[in-house]
Amino acid sequence: MWSDRTVRYCRACGTAVQNRVPDDGDTKVRAVCPACHTIHYQNPLNVVGTIPVWQDRILLCKRNIEPRLGKWTLPAGFLEMGETLAEGAARETREEAGATFAMHELFSVMNVTRVGQVHFFYRAQLLSATFDPGHETQEARLFAAADIPWDELAFRTVSETLKRYLADASTGRFGLHQVDIV
Ligand SMILES: [Zn+2]
Numbered sequence: 211m212w213s214d215r216t217v218r219y220c221r222a223c224g225t226a227v228q229n230r231v232p233d234d235g236d237t238k239v240r241a242v243c244p245a246c247h248t249i250h251y252q253n254p255l256n257v258v259g260t261i262p263v264w265q266d267r268i269l270l271c272k273r274n275i276e277p278r279l280g281k282w283t284l285p286a287g288f289l290e291m292g293e294t295l296a297e298g299a300a301r302e303t304r305e306e307a308g309a310t311f312a313m314h315e316l317f318s319v320m321n322v323t324r325v326g327q328v329h330f331f332y333r334a335q336l337l338s339a340t341f342d343p344g345h346e347t348q349e350a351r352l353f354a355a356a357d358i359p360w361d362e363l364a365f366r367t368v369s370e371t372l373k374r375y376l377a378d379a380s381t382g383r384f385g386l387h388q389v390d391i392v
Pocket residue numbers: 220221222223224225243244245246247248
């Protein structure tokens with residue numbers, strides 16, 4: 211889910227960029243091309259995923275790709291152009307777990323400002339306990355609350371989402387959780 215997005219060469223002409231405040235009244239340091247003057251603006255990326263549930267168990271996927279290869283995650287990935295948040299979350303769940311499910315409400319919104327990402331997780335109701343994971347997943351498995359491998363989770367946004375999900379599930383009332391990961 212993480213990626214190095216540092217701009218080193220101009221996307222328009224290939225010249226090595228300079229990191230400086232542009233001359234147009236901007237106040238932030240940007241990657242500016244000294245040759246063609248293109249300014250490369252960078253903005254946070256959206257990561258979308260689901261909390262898929264079968265009875266009282268939660269579906270986790272064991273990652274088959276770096277980073278965090280071999281660690282467990284909720285199905286999630288980068289939102290694509292032309293998708294709504296919910297469409298992207300559903301696509302990632304199909305791709306990574308091969309699951310059949312019904313989408314429910316948005317559950318968590320997490321600012322990960324350190325890496326320039328915002329993560330969104332939706333609740334999802336599995337319609338079958340049979341999975342057909344794609345190449346990004348070694349194994350898709352259902353975990354009861356007591357069996358969640360907390361020390362083997364891939365990402366902080368996953369553990370923070372699961373903690374809040376289990377707390378809400380114990381009351382039967384699901385809210386929308388906004389969290390800043392610092
Ligand atoms: Zn250039």
